Amino acid sequence: MIDLKNINRRRFMGLAGMTAAASMVPWKVRQALAATPLPAVKEEDAIIGFGHVGPISDEGWTYSHHQGLEAVKAAFPKAKYLEVENIPFSADCTRIYRQMVSDGANMIFSTSNYGDLIYEVSDRATDVAWFECDGRRPADNLSGYYIQHWYPTYVVGIAAGLLSKTGKLGYVASFPVPSVFSGTNAFLMGARTVNPNATLQAVVINSWFDPQGAKQAGTALADNGCDFLFGIMDEAAYLQVAEERGIWAAMWNTDIRRYGPKAYVSSIVLDWKDYYVEQVKKRLAGEWTGGEETLLPMGKGIDRDAWGERVPADVAAKADAVRDKMLKEGWSPFVGEIKDAEGTVRVPAGHRMTEDELYNWDWSIEGVSGLKV
Template structure:
């Protein structure tokens, strides 16, 4: 069940307003047509005093999931140092259903001037944005830009490629195992990039994928990790919000790379690195723009070194492996891309012609597995 929160001390709530925050009220949110639309001259998003700004966040999972939602929540909490008078509220575990639409409508009814979904909600948020033109909306991993709706995402595939280089050096047999959630473009890009990084060192490297149909399921992730090791994989990676397969890697004495944040405490000897996320600079940027009246809806990629990166290397990763991978990372930071053709799919067909560089937009929408990957699509 989704839960509605106001951080302590953020926005005093009267008993009457508290009744709005019940689950029943959320599911019977005020129709947008009944909400007043102010008549404003000039910009749709004029300057606003910090103490009047209310920003609402909708999270796909609990904010203590140890992964995706927790990294967003960490960034949101850090904003208090820059904007101490700003008010915020959030809902965690927003379902992918009509309930999401009702929750986003409730944000508007509560008076939010900005509504930010920290995962993709498609028409569930688009429909609300279309009916609330004076409110700014942002959707993480979205695709749509309208007069009041924009999107943002992380180019995590570069960090994954760097980790793939380390994976090739740490797995003598070249067999990588990947624990996936769902076969979405984000997951496909992550798996493909990791194997391409590995194949830059060992052209015969392969990757077996097991999808568990969840972003957060420690037991299922652990079982998938064990099955991958049993099949001969010497290196585990994935895109989960929990450390389930890292614990297995620690027990079975194989290497593992993670996602979202530093998880080495759950497998210090197995830990190689993580694709780590940092949304704070971007959130600070858009809040400052909204206060100044300069925010405009757009699409934005948060890039390597500025929103996403590889984590500090694990204690047991050899120095020569770190240096080799980081030399490639340094080239990326200077503008070089490793995603250049020819790149073949798992059936051997050339999908990216020789010499052509894939754009971030193409990688963002990757829907086919590269040669050497099996079990993903």
């Protein structure tokens, strides 16, 4: 049985005391293990594999990783590339990655978290450089990577709190996994800085890509009085609901405002290009070792999208003032006291949550409903 808690495929030193300059550098939960770098590979001999959870046409999560692959191809045109879409959470996943190794891949990126389904292959293919997005079990030949999405999410949450008339925010969730908990919590925390009475209702649809399910969830949230929709889906279904209902929406992954230009507020946008090019460069040069867990920070891999056409200038300015404080001063809003949905203090007063704690957040704060592990 697959542990859904560890299938958060979107994804760790603390930020406490970091400088403004350091805020623009990827943070590493774990530095490279004491391993010998894999030998150099000539570009023309390199075979690089990419495996995706969804279709590259989703205009969302998988599309963003495909764009990263395109950047790698442009940087290293002599290499050979393997790319597989729609890899299931089943034995077929293991078979697909085993086939990549058989085809001679010396570097493989899994753009989602598949856990043991990958490790069964990576633990044996020790001469291959492995990467697992949101991977949580580094090894000498495997590194994990993800993004600090909670910071731009908090910024967009401020805009939501200012734009919402009802104070009822809705969230279309994939699974009850850390990226959803940290996303809903950060979003509501941002909203509550301008509307202390704001609440957030989540609806879990048990899928990352299900336009029909996302549309039904968005409709149910709107029917329940939510006038601002947010979520973590790989398509635009609930944005279209917001457009039809005359309410607001913020998205994930990419700029898909064309599906709801009047409703669109912003998106939590992803950019893997620099990270992928850098890792391939290291592998070819014989400088790559595994064992790292890297979180790409806001401004370098993750950020908010340009504001939507109907977002008032004063709303954008108030939200961006906080974004600037994060980027320039290393400020974090995730400081206790923070209580969970049952009123129990989880983060004591004065404690600044570390990136590891934010990355592994698996409980809801006060005001969030609908999520259970």
